[in-house]
Amino acid sequence: MSLNSFYNCTLVTFRPNYLDGRVASVTIPIRNLFYLLSYVWDVDWEMEWSAINADKSGDALNLLTKILTISTDRIIRRGLDRGYKDVSEEMFGVRGRIDMANTIKRNGFANARLTCNFEELDYSVLHNQIIKTTLVNLSHANGLDKGLREEVLDLTHRLKAIEPIELSQNVFSKVRFHSNIRNYRLPVAVSKLIYDQLMPSRETGKYQFVNFTEEKLHAIFEKFVFKYYEKHLNQTIYIGIKSDTVSWQDTYFEEGIDDFLPVMKTDVSLFNNESKLVVECKFYESALQSRRINGKELRETFISNHLYQLFAYLKNLEIKNNKVISGLILYPENGKKISSVYSMHGHKVSIKTINLDSSPQEINDAMLACLTPFRSMAIN
Structure with a gap:
């Protein structure tokens, strides 16, 4: 699909408001959809719009993907957030706290390999995992522009240290933003909207972006x-x-x-x-x-x-x-x-x-x- 001007793209929703059952439509240009979303997401719409490029973009799928790729690239350039992750590992020597039960169970004292529990800084924190998984899913989405698909695959590779997760409504609700990760608000919000609209396709391993419902x-x-x-x-x-x-x-x-x-x-x-x-x-x-x-x-x-x-x-x-x-x-x-x-x-x-x-x-x-x-x- 080629990317057309935002001004010519519309979202259409239907509702039979008339008592006699007639149906009509409401249209919203993609540009204006983004204007509404900029308030919902609390971002500077003019700055983000300029970054997206007002002359290039297409339907809602390509618009949202473009926003996600740009905001994710920014985060990577500034430095991905990391968090401490609980790790349990067999090793020679001691690191953190010795897990006595598992060390004995594995006969660790006999072969000098102790099971230790410790914390380790890791990029696989929840907000990074949401973005990585969304990009992986988008790479299999029907209707995505070829150039955007290449950007998505490139970002997926750049985030290779992050483990993907299974997305759900509950996963998004667990994200807690603070001052150190305020730049994650936009990509996580976009990921949530993409998750809501991206459905498994009839083709195995593929996804289909569905139109926004009323x-x-x-x-x-x-x-x-x-x-x-x-x-x-x-x-x-x-x-x-x-x-x-x-x-x-x-x-x-x-x-x-x-x-x-x-x-x-x-x-x-x-x-x-x-x-x-x-x-x-x-x-x-x-x-x-x-x-x-x-x-x-x-x-x-x-x-x-x-x-x-x-x-x-x-x-x-x-x-x-x-x-x-x-x-x-x-x-x-x-x-x-x-x-x-x-x-x-x-x-x-x-x-x-x-x-x-x-x-x-x-x-x-x-x-x-x-x-x-x-x-x-x-x-x-």
């Missing part, structure tokens, strides 16, 4: 919104950001088999001393729904369930917090710009779309503009 893109969109507002908090009226866990206020379980009320959790909650804004992120192909009755299409409306969900958050937070509570629902824009503001039972509610097919600067400006209706919110 759930994956939704998660990326939601994390982007959180990280974006967190990073640019000083450009807003808010002083803090979190994800609120909201309990049902003035609600008591009286009788029945058990209490099955769901826990409510906001995607993003921006707050200051006087107000709170609940932001809900919905990665749907449209912010609108419509229905057909006897073959006739009725007027489009906003998606009811999304408004009901947000309203439940607002009313319960209103009781819990002595603040002005407002709401914002964000959708990706798909050919139809939406920008509506309402006053609902004393709560200001805005429904907006963000055009993920526009330039990163335009996305940046639109994200800040979404907060404009709430600048004057204060307790009366």
